[in-house]
Amino acid sequence: xxxxxxxxxxxxxxxxxxxxxxxxxxxxxxxxxxxxxxxxxxxxxxxxxxxxxxxxxxxxxxxxxxxxxxxxxxxxxxxxxxxxxxxxxxxxxxxxxxxxxxxxxxxxxxxxxxxxxxxxxxxxxxxxxxxxxxxxxxxxxxxxxxxxxxxxxxxxxxxxxxxxxxxxxxxxxxxxxxxxxxxxxxxxxxxxxxxxxxxxxxxxxxxxxxxxxxxxxxxxxxxxxxxxxxxxxxxxxxxxxxxxxxxxxxxxxxxxxxxx
Amino acid sequence: xxxxxxxxxxxxxxxxxxxxxxxxxxxxxxxxxxxxxxxxxxxxxxxxxxxxxxxxxxxxxxxxxxxxxxxxxxxxxxxxxxxxxxxxxxxxxxxxxxxxxxxxxxxxxxxxxxxxxxxxxxxxxxxxxxxxxxxxxxxxxxxxxxxxxxxxxxxxxxxxxxxxxxxxxxxxxxxxxxxxxxxxxxxxxxxxxxxxxxxxxxxxxxxxxxxxxxxxxxxxxxxxxxxxxxxxxxxxxxxxxxxxxxxxxxxxxxxxxxxxxxxxxxxxxxxxxxxxxxxxxxxxxxxxxxxxxxxxxxxxxxxxxxxxxxxxxxxxxxxxxxxxxxxxxxxxxxxxxxxxxxxxxxxxxxx
Numbered sequence: 001x002x003x004x005x006x007x008x009x010x011x012x013x014x015x016x017x018x019x020x021x022x023x024x025x026x027x028x029x030x031x032x033x034x035x036x037x038x039x040x041x042x043x044x045x046x047x048x049x050x051x052x053x054x055x056x057x058x059x060x061x062x063x064x065x066x067x068x069x070x071x072x073x074x075x076x077x078x079x080x081x082x083x084x085x086x087x088x089x090x091x092x093x094x095x096x097x098x099x100x101x102x103x104x105x106x107x108x109x110x111x112x113x114x115x116x117x118x119x120x121x122x123x124x125x126x127x128x129x130x131x132x133x134x135x136x137x138x139x140x141x142x143x144x145x146x147x148x149x150x151x152x153x154x155x156x157x158x159x160x161x162x163x164x165x166x167x168x169x170x171x172x173x174x175x176x177x178x179x180x181x182x183x184x185x186x187x188x189x190x191x192x193x194x195x196x197x198x199x200x201x202x203x204x205x206x207x208x209x210x211x212x213x214x215x216x217x218x219x220x221x222x223x224x225x226x227x228x229x230x231x232x233x234x235x236x237x238x239x240x241x242x243x244x245x246x247x248x249x250x251x252x253x254x255x256x257x258x259x260x
Numbered sequence: 261x262x263x264x265x266x267x268x269x270x271x272x273x274x275x276x277x278x279x280x281x282x283x284x285x286x287x288x289x290x291x292x293x294x295x296x297x298x299x300x301x302x303x304x305x306x307x308x309x310x311x312x313x314x315x316x317x318x319x320x321x322x323x324x325x326x327x328x329x330x331x332x333x334x335x336x337x338x339x340x341x342x343x344x345x346x347x348x349x350x351x352x353x354x355x356x357x358x359x360x361x362x363x364x365x366x367x368x369x370x371x372x373x374x375x376x377x378x379x380x381x382x383x384x385x386x387x388x389x390x391x392x393x394x395x396x397x398x399x400x401x402x403x404x405x406x407x408x409x410x411x412x413x414x415x416x417x418x419x420x421x422x423x424x425x426x427x428x429x430x431x432x433x434x435x436x437x438x439x440x441x442x443x444x445x446x447x448x449x450x451x452x453x454x455x456x457x458x459x460x461x462x463x464x465x466x467x468x469x470x471x472x473x474x475x476x477x478x479x480x481x482x483x484x485x486x487x488x489x490x491x492x493x494x495x496x497x498x499x500x501x502x503x504x505x506x507x508x509x510x511x512x513x514x515x516x517x518x519x520x521x522x523x524x525x526x527x528x529x530x531x532x533x534x535x536x537x538x539x540x541x542x543x544x545x546x547x548x549x550x551x552x553x554x555x556x557x558x559x560x561x562x563x564x565x566x567x568x569x570x571x572x573x574x575x576x577x578x579x580x581x582x583x584x585x586x587x588x589x590x591x592x593x594x595x596x597x598x599x600x601x602x603x604x605x606x607x608x609x610x611x
Binding site for chain 1: 445448449452453454456457459460462463464466467468469470471472473474475481527589
């Protein structure tokens with residue numbers, strides 16, 4: 001736990017009108033960790049992701065990424081700095097093939113201007129070819145190379161999820177935010193996904209923050225877990241600690257009424 | 261790779277063939293036919309530039325007539341002879357800075373595009389923060405504002421009197437030259453990384469932003485390129501008609517271009533080209549419906565504007581039953597033709 005801090009949030013709070021969606025969130029993520037963010041529906045988990053990735057500006061609090069304050073930066077700049085995300089409801093580019101979907105992530109890394117692209121000058125074509133190779137390699141690693149030229153939205157559900165992750169990886173992140181990656185998956189697919197997440201962490205030296213409802217996944221791969229309820233952090237700790245926490249049980253199952 | 265080279269060669273052959281056609285056409289066609297062909301070229305450029313904005317980037321912008329207006333006036337003022345200017349600006353004399361300028365036709369057309377592009381940036385910067393219907397209303401409003409400003413800056417534009425005696429250009433070379441260049445440039449843009457970024461914004465703005473694409477910058481870029489080509493076609497329109505006035509560029513004109521984009525297929529370059537030519541030719545051909553008609557002795561008086569009713573019905577039918585337009589998002593490709601040809605020859609062998 002002594003290693004370098006990747007992401008620190010300090011008292012992150014966001015209010016929508018009278019509703020406090022997230023209140024005083026303190027995260028502290030070190031390099032290489034897999035951290036789980038769990039909580040009942042409407043607890044503010046996805047909102048947290050939206051704040052970290054710059055979609056929403058927090059009402060108060062700070063976000064430090066690699067010791068740099070990124071609070072309130074534009075989403076595309078945050079992605080450039082190295083935070084990538086997937087979406088709870090899959091958001092693929094529906095007119096594009098698998099390869100094109102992944103190539104979009106390379107656009108910001110393109111070191112050439114539009115004129116060079118229109119005239120097919122070497123600086124553009126070389127960069128383009130290199131990105132194409134990188135993307136094919138990436139698709140190979142995530143097991144989507146055989147469907148590279150098929151439409152992204154025509155893939156089976158599990159592969160669409162995988163493509164979302166591949167697309168996020170193509171932006172070359174150091175921190176990956178996964179929003180319910182196992183949603184709607186069958187047990188077999190879920191097991192595959194867990195292996196896959198561990199594999200990409202090793203392969204790309206990633207730090208992962210994930211939201212998940214499948215307790216199997218969360219307890220299976222997360223090293224530490226933060227539990228939210230109504231925007232408030234009710235527990236933080238290892239899977240075992242969290243499982244034993246009375247408040248967590250209460251949040252998920254409700255209070256036990258005396259049956260007698 | 262082999263395939264790519266083959267396609268490039270085929271494209272070059274097609275371009276040479278086009279040049280030959282233009283050469284033959286320029287020498288053999290009547291003035292009326294030339295005029296319609298040239299008008300088609302203008303509509304092709306307009307359709308393409310609007311398709312880039314609406315079809316490829318997914319911004320529902322209706323400001324095209326305004327940018328055309330800017331381009332047309334810029335080119336007209338830059339190319340008119342000083343003598344003509346003195347004659348035409350009889351209500352309020354022309355601004356002394358502009359009185360003695362006389363440029364060539366082609367640099368003036370490019371200048372028209374550039375000035376329109378500058379207006380594009382000015383309009384786009386505030387307006388492109390809006391989406392969908394709101395963007396449509398805002399751009400429509402801006403286009404009307406441009407037209408009204410043009411009507412009222414009399415010392416520059418001669419106001420509502422309009423401009424005439426603009427140098428006339430009749431050659432197919434100029435119009436189709438610009439049209440072919442536009443097609444090549446826009447095709448290159450759309451197939452480049454930027455084109456995919458535009459399409460990503462169209463498909464899913466939130467995901468595009470999460471992939472690191474600067475939304476406003478790319479929207480503005482697409483919008484500005486669209487405005488540039490709209491301005492260019494405005495300039496060409498001025499050369500074709502040789503007299504312009506602000507009422508030409510009302511928002512109804514934008515809807516004619518939208519008709520081309522929707523008919524051809526939003527997100528298809530080929531579609532806009534085909535629809536651009538078809539609509540222009542049909543618009544001329546359908547003139548007979550506006551004349552008096554004689555049905556077995558009953559004379560039906562001609563109603564002007566009847567053509568637009570026919571186009572409206574056509575548009576309704578397309579939107580109801582054939583929503584993706586002529587070509588949807590499909591594009592012309594050599595591979596498709598080659599496959600077709602090889603299939604044919606195989607069939608012949610079999611039979």
